[in-house]
Amino acid sequence: xxxxSVEDILGKLNPVQREAVEYxxxxxxxxAGAGSGKTRVITHKIAYIIATRQAKPWEILALTxxxxxxxxxxxxxxxxxxxxxxxIWMGTFHSIFARILRKExxxxxxxxxxTIYDEEDQQGVIKGVMKELDLSAQELTPRxxxxxxxxxxxxxxxxGAYAEGAEDFIAQRVAQxxxxxxxxxxxxxxxxxxxLLLKPVRMFRSHPDLLGVYQxxxxxxxxxxxxxxxxxxxxxxDLLAARHRNICVVGDDDQSIYSWRGADVGNIxxxxxxxxxxxxxxxxxxxxxTKTILGAAGAVVSHNRRRKPKTLWTSRGDGEVVTLMxxxxxxxxxxxxxxxxxxxxxxxxxxxRDFAVLYRTNxxxxxxxxxxxxxxxxxxxxxGIRFYERREIKDVLAYLRVVVNPQDDFSLxxxxxxxxxxxxxxxxxxxxxLARQQGLSLFGALKLAGEEVSILPEKxxxxxxxxxxxxxYGSSRKKVSPGELARGLLDDVGYxxxxxxxxxxKGEDRVENVKELLRGMEEFSTLHAEGxxxxxxxxxxxxxxxxxxxxxxNGVTMMTLHAAKGLEFPVVFITxxxxxxFPLASNLDxxxxxEEERRLFYVGATRAEERLLxxxxxxxxxxxxxxxxxxxxxxxxxxxxLETEGEDVTWGAAFSPEDITGTEKTYQRIEDEYSMxxxxxxxxxxxxxxxxxxxxxxxxxxxxxxxxxxxxxxxxEKSGRKRLLLKYAHLQVLYEDEDS
DNA sequence: GGTGTCTTCTTTTTT
DNA sequence: AGAAGACACC
Numbered sequence: 001x002x003x004x005s006v007e008d009i010l011g012k013l014n015p016v017q018r019e020a021v022e023y024x025x026x027x028x029x030x031x032a033g034a035g036s037g038k039t040r041v042i043t044h045k046i047a048y049i050i051a052t053r054q055a056k057p058w059e060i061l062a063l064t065x066x067x068x069x070x071x072x073x074x075x076x077x078x079x080x081x082x083x084x085x086x087x088i089w090m091g092t093f094h095s096i097f098a099r100i101l102r103k104e105x106x107x108x109x110x111x112x113x114x115t116i117y118d119e120e121d122q123q124g125v126i127k128g129v130m131k132e133l134d135l136s137a138q139e140l141t142p143r144x145x146x147x148x149x150x151x152x153x154x155x156x157x158x159x160g161a162y163a164e165g166a167e168d169f170i171a172q173r174v175a176q177x178x179x180x181x182x183x184x185x186x187x188x189x190x191x192x193x194x195x196l197l198l199k200p201v202r203m204f205r206s207h208p209d210l211l212g213v214y215q216x217x218x219x220x221x222x223x224x225x226x227x228x229x230x231x232x233x234x235x236x237x238d239l240l241a242a243r244h245r246n247i248c249v250v251g252d253d254d255q256s257i258y259s260w261r262g263a264d265v266g267n268i269x270x271x272x273x274x275x276x277x278x279x280x281x282x283x284x285x286x287x288x289x290t291k292t293i294l295g296a297a298g299a300v301v302s303h304n305r306r307r308k309p310k311t312l313w314t315s316r317g318d319g320e321v322v323t324l325m326x327x328x329x330x331x332x333x334x335x336x337x338x339x340x341x342x343x344x345x346x347x348x349x350x351x352x353r354d355f356a357v358l359y360r361t362n363x364x365x366x367x368x369x370x371x372x373x374x375x376x377x378x379x380x381x382x383x384g385i386r387f388y389e390r391r392e393i394k395d396v397l398a399y400l401r402v403v404v405n406p407q408d409d410f411s412l413x414x415x416x417x418x419x420x421x422x423x424x425x426x427x428x429x430x431x432x433x434l435a436r437q438q439g440l441s442l443f444g445a446l447k448l449a450g451e452e453v454s455i456l457p458e459k460x461x462x463x464x465x466x467x468x469x470x471x472x473y474g475s476s477r478k479k480v481s482p483g484e485l486a487r488g489l490l491d492d493v494g495y496x497x498x499x500x501x502x503x504x505x506k507g508e509d510r511v512e513n514v515k516e517l518l519r520g521m522e523e524f525s526t527l528h529a530e531g532x533x534x535x536x537x538x539x540x541x542x543x544x545x546x547x548x549x550x551x552x553x554n555g556v557t558m559m560t561l562h563a564a565k566g567l568e569f570p571v572v573f574i575t576x577x578x579x580x581x582f583p584l585a586s587n588l589d590x591x592x593x594x595e596e597e598r599r600l601f602y603v604g605a606t607r608a609e610e611r612l613l614x615x616x617x618x619x620x621x622x623x624x625x626x627x628x629x630x631x632x633x634x635x636x637x638x639x640x641x642l643e644t645e646g647e648d649v650t651w652g653a654a655f656s657p658e659d660i661t662g663t664e665k666t667y668q669r670i671e672d673e674y675s676m677x678x679x680x681x682x683x684x685x686x687x688x689x690x691x692x693x694x695x696x697x698x699x700x701x702x703x704x705x706x707x708x709x710x711x712x713x714x715x716x717e718k719s720g721r722k723r724l725l726l727k728y729a730h731l732q733v734l735y736e737d738e739d740s
Numbered sequence: 741g742g743t744g745t746c747t748t749c750t751t752t753t754t755t
Numbered sequence: 756a757g758a759a760g761a762c763a764c765c
Contacts, residue, residue, distance in 0.1 A: 065755065094755055119754080143750095193755060228755095261754065361752055363756095383754085417741095424741045544755065562753045584752055600753080621756095 004080045009047050013040070020281040021045045024054060027241075027275035028248040029226075029268070033312040034297070034606035035288030035568065038250055042222055043073050045248065046088065047080035049220050057087035061218040061240065063233075064092055065225050067547040069566060073224075089218070093233050094193060095542050097200045101191070102538070104210060108203045113534055115190040115405045116541040120389065122146055122192045125410055129180045135173055148174045149181060153194035154230040154262030156201060158182070187441065189407040194262075197232040204239050215243035225566075226251035226271070230262040238274070247275070253308050254301050257562060257600050259592075269308070286312045286606075288568050290319025293612050296641040297605035303636055304595045324634060325615040326646035330576075333617040334371035336646070337573055340613060341377060341556065344571060352378050355556045356569040358604045360582040364575065365558050372556060382559035386545045392499065392510040393517055397540065399489055400482075403473045404534055406443040413442065419498030421462045430455050431463070443470070469493055482533045483522035490514070561604040572608035574601070577616040578628035601633045618649040 010018050017037055020030055021044050032038035046062060049055050064070045070091045078085040089096060102112050117125070126149070127142040148171070152162045159182050163175035185192065191199065204211040221241050223229065226249035229237075241247035249271060256265040272278055286294055294312055301307070325340075327333040337357060344350040357368055362384045372379045387393060395418055398411040405411075417423040434452055435445035449455055449463040469492045473485055480488075490496060499511045524539070525531045546563050557569065561582075576582050582601070587593035605612055614637075616630045688700045 067755095092755065141750095196755090257753075258755090260752080363751065386754095420742080422741065426741080542755075546754095560753060586752075596753095 003082050004047070004051070006048065006051050009044055009051055009080055013037075013044060014285060016281055016283055016285075017041050017044070020283075021048050023279055023281075024246075025279065026245055027271075027278035028281065029271045029275075029278050030248065030250040030281045030283065031308065031310070032250050032252055032283040033286060033310060034252065034255065034603070035286040036283035036312070037285075037287055038224075038252075038283065039069075039073060039076070039566075041283065042224060042248075042250055043076040043080070046073075046077050046220075046222065050077075050081045050084055055220045057081075057084040058089065059217055059219045060088045060090075060222070061096070061220070062088060062090040062222045063096060063224065063237070064090070065228055066544055066566075067092055067095065067542070068544075068549065069224065070095075071547075092542065093229075093236070094196045095539075097236070098196050098538060098542065100214070101196065101199055101203075104203065105199070107207055107210065108199065110191075110199070111189055113189070113405045115188065115401050115408045115411065116196070116538065117185070117190050117192045117410070118389070118541055119146065119193070120394070121190075121410060122150075124414075125184055126177060126181055128410075129177050129184065133176060133180060135177065140170060140173055145174055145177050149178050150192075150194050151262055152178065153192075153198050154232050156198060156232055156235065184409070187407065188409050189405050190410070194232070197230075197236060201232055201235055201239070204236075211239060212243075214240055219244045219246055221247045223247070223249045224251075225255075227253050227256040227265055227268045228258045228263045229267045230264055231267075234264070234267045245275070254304075254310075254599055255565065255603050257565065257596060257603055259596055265306075282310065284310060284312055286314045288609050289314065289606060290316050290610060292319050292321055292641050293605060293608050293610075296322050296612065296637045297602050299638050299641075300605070300633055300636040301598055301602040304598055306592070306595060320611050321643045322637060322641050323611075323613045324637075324642055324644045325613065326630070326644060326648060327615060327617045328646075328649045329619040330367055330617045330621060333575060333615050334367045336615060337368065337575065337613075338371045338375045338377065340573070341372075341571075342375065344611070350571065351554055352556045353551070353554045354570040355573070356564060356567070356571070356607060357556060357558045357573045357575060358561050358564050358607070359558075359575050360561060360584060360600075361576075362560060368558055368575070372558075378553075378555035380549065380553060380555045380557055382549045382557060383545045383563050387513070387516075387548070388540055388543060390510075390513055392514050396486065396490065396495070396514055396517060397537065399470075399493070400486060400533060400537060402443065402470055403477055403485070403489070404537060406470070406474065407441045409442040412446070416442075416466070419494055421466065422459060423462065427455055427459045427463075446470075466493075477533050481522070481525040482531065482536045483518055483525055485533060486518055486521055561600050564607050565603050568607050568609055570609045571611040571613070572604065573613045573615065574604045575615045576620070577614050577631035577634055578620065579631055581620065581628070582631055583633070598633065598636075 010021060013021060014037075017040065020028065020041055030038070030041060032041065042062070046060060049060060050057055062070075062073065064073065074085050074088065074090050077088065091099075098116065101110060101114070105112070105114070123142050123146050126145050130140075130142060130145065152158075157165070159175060159179035162178055163172070166172045166175045185195070204214070218240050221237060221244075223237055228251070237247060237249075249268065251268045253265050253268055256263060256268075259265065272280065289297075291314055294314055298312060323340075325333070325336045327336050341350075341352075341355055344355075345352070359365065359368070365381055365384055369379065369381060388397070395415060398414040401408050401411040402415065413428075416428065430452070431442065431445050431449060434440075434448060434454070435442050438445065438448065440448075446463055446467045449467070450460050452460065455463070469489065472492075473489050477485055495514075496511070499507060499514065501507070502510065521536060524536050528535060546559075549557075549559075551557075551567075557567075561574070574582075580588070583594055583597035587597050614634060616628060616634065618628050618630075620628050689697060690700060691697050
C-alpha cells in the first residue's frame with residue numbers, strides 16, 4: 001500500500017479542518033457540528049502527527065466511546081499511514097484504562113486477573129448487600145442504589161466521601177450499601193465499569209512516578225465525543241495531558257445525550273477555562289444532510305437555552321421536505337413506516353440498508369420488527385437484549401470467570417446450582433458460613449466442603465465434583481485455548497444436557513447462542529495469538545451491541561436514538577413522537593432533562609442524509625392503553641419544512657359500554673386515564689367510581705401522597721380492597737351515563 | 741430441594 | 756405485558 005504524503009493527508013480537508021489538523025501549539029477544542037467531518041479531522045490529525053513525526057504512533061492516546069468508533073478510526077488511519085496505526089493507543093476509555101490497570105494495577109493491590117462486572121452483575125451484588133443489611137427495597141431499589149453509586153464513582157467519590165455528603169436518609173443508606181459493596185468487589189477481585197476510570201485516577205494520584213511515565217509517553221492526546229465525558233474521564237485526560245499539554249478534544253454540546261450516565265457537558269463548555277491558551281476551531285459546514293433536514297433539526301434544538309450558539313450550513317440543496325405521519329395507533333404507525341420503505345425502494349431504488357428506524361425506547365422495536373418481517377423486508381436490530389447479557393451466555397461466562405478468578409464469589413454463586421446439582425438455600429448458607437469462619441472466598445470454602453460435617457454427605461459429594469472441575473480448568477487455562485477450555489468445561493458439567501432439556505424454540509435458541517459464543521471464542525484465538533482466557537473475558541465485558549453491528553449487511557437498521565449517534569443513513573425515521581414517550585414522561589418536568597431529550601431529537605434528525613420522516617400515534621398501547629398527544633418537538637419544526645400525512649384523531653368518549661367488562665350499568669370512559677400527574681387528581685376523590693383493567697370496577701376509599709406517588713385504597717366489587725400506586729394503576733374514572 | 745402458581749413490580753437511554 | 760420473586764405444595 002502506498003502511504004500518503006503529508007499533502008495527501010491535508011488535501012482532502014476544507015480550510016478549517018486543515019487548520020485544525022496542522023495546528024500544533026497546545027490544547028485544542030474542536031467544536032464539530034453534526035456531519036461536519038469530525039471523524040475525518042481526528043483521523044487525519046493523527047495521520048498528520050505520525051507523518052510529520054510529531055509523535056510516534058505509540059505516543060498517541062486516542063479515546064472514543066465505542067469500540068466500533070475506535071476500530072473504524074484505526075482502519076481509516078491505517079489507509080493513511082499504514083501499519084503504524086496498530087500501535088496507536090486507541091480505544092474506548094474503558095478498554096484503554098482496563099488495559100493500563102491490568103498492567104500496573106498491582107501497585108494498588110489489584111491482581112491482573114480481575115473480573116469486570118457489568119451493570120447486571122453490579123446490581124446483583126447490590127441486591128445481595130441490601131438483603132444482608134436488611135435495608136428494605138421499598139423506597140430504595142437496587143436499581144436506584146446502583147445509579148447513585150455509579151454517579152458517585154463518576155464524580156470520584158469513594159464510600160467515605162459519599163457518606164460525608166449524604167444528607168438525607170436515602171443517601172445515608174446508599175452510603176452504607178456503597179461501603180459494603182466496595183468491600184465485596186474488592187474481596188471478589190472485581191471491578192465495575194466506573195472503577196475502570198476511578199481506579200486509574202487513584203493510582204496515578206498516589207503514584208506520581210507512574211503517572212510521570214504515562215505523561216511522558218502520551219505526547220498527543222485526542223478525545224472524541226468530549227461532550228459525553230464524565231468527571232472521572234476529564235480528570236484522567238487532564239492528568240495525562242499535564243506534561244505535554246498537547247490535548248485535542250472534539251465534540252458538540254448539542255449532541256450531549258448521556259448526562260443520565262454521569263456525562264457532564266460542563267467539560268466541553270468549560271474547556272476554555274480549563275485550558276486558557278487553547279485554540280478553538282469550529283466545524284460548521286455539514287457534509288451530510290440537505291438544507292431542509294438541517295433547518296428542521298436546527299430549529300428544534302435552538303429551543304434549548306443552555307447551548308453554544310452555532311450555525312451549521314451546507315452547500316447541498318433543499319432536498320425533500322420532512323414528512324410527518326400522524327397515525328391513529330401504533331399498528332398503523334408501523335404500517336406507515338413499512339409502506340414508506342416499500343415506496344422508496346420501488347420508486348427511488350433504495351436498498352434496505354439505506355433506512356434507519358429510530359425510537360426512544362427499546363420496547364418499541366417489537367412492533368416494528370413484526371411489521372418488517374411480515375412485509376418481508378430484511379432488518380437488523382441494534383440493542384435490546386444484548387448477546388452477552390443473555391442468561392445462558394452469562395452462565396457460561398460466569399464459569400469462565402471463576403476459572404480465571406476464583407475469588408469471584410458472585411459468579412460462583414451464579415453457577416453453583418446451574419445446571420441443578422441439588423445445592424439449595426440450606427447448603428449454600430452452610431457453605432457461606434464455612435467461608436466466613438475460615439476467612440475464605442466461597443471458592444476457598446468449596447475446596448473444604450468435601451470434609452465439612454455440617455453439609456449433608458450427598459451435597460458434599462456434589463460440591464467436591466464441582467470443585468474438581470473448576471480446579472482442573474483453572475490449572476489448564478494457560479495451556480489450552482479459550483474455546484477448547486470452554487467446550488471441555490461445558491461437557492464436564494453437563495451444561496449441554498441442561499440446555500437441551502428445554503425443547504421449546506427458546507431453549508433451542510439458547511443452545512445456538514452458546515455455540516455462537518464458542519465460535520466467537522475460537523475466532524478470538526485465531527485473531528489474537530496471545531489471546532488467553534483473561535483477554536477474552538476482558539474484551540467481552542466491554543463490548544456493546546453497536547460494536548457488532550454489521551453495516552455491510554443489507555437490512556433496515558432499527559435502533560434507539562442513543563445508539564444512532566455517530567451514524568448516518570440516507571433515510572431516517574424517528575418514530576413514537578408523542579408526549580411522554582419522546583420526550584419521555586420522566587424527563588418532562590425537569591428543564592435540563594427536557595433539553596437533553598431535545599438534543600436527542602437533534603441527534604436523530606441529523607443522522608439523515610436525504611430524507612427525514614417523523615411519526616406519531618394517537619393511541620399507543622403501553623399496557624392498558626394510553627393515548628398519545630403529538631410531541632412538542634413536532635411543533636418546533638417550522639412548518640415550511642414539514643409535510644403532514646394523516647389526521648389528528650381524538651379518542652375520547654367514543655367507547656361503547658361493552659368496552660367496560662362486567663358492568664351491568666352503562667358507564668362511559670372519559671377522555672383519558674389518570675395514571676400520573678396532578679391534572680387528573682382532582683377527579684380521583686374519595687368515593688369516586690373507577691375502573692381498573694384487571695380488578696374491574698371499584699370505589700376509592702382513601703388517598704395519600706401526591707403526584708406520581710399518590711397511593712389509593714380502592715374497594716373493588718370483585719376482588720375487594722387493594723392498595724394501588726396511582727403511577728402504575730392506570731385507573732379510569734367512570735361517570736354514570738345519564739342516557740342509559 | 742424442586743416445581744408450579746400467584747403476586748408484585750417494572751419502562752429510558754448504555755460504556 | 757412480562758419477568759422476577761414469594762409462597763405453597765410435592
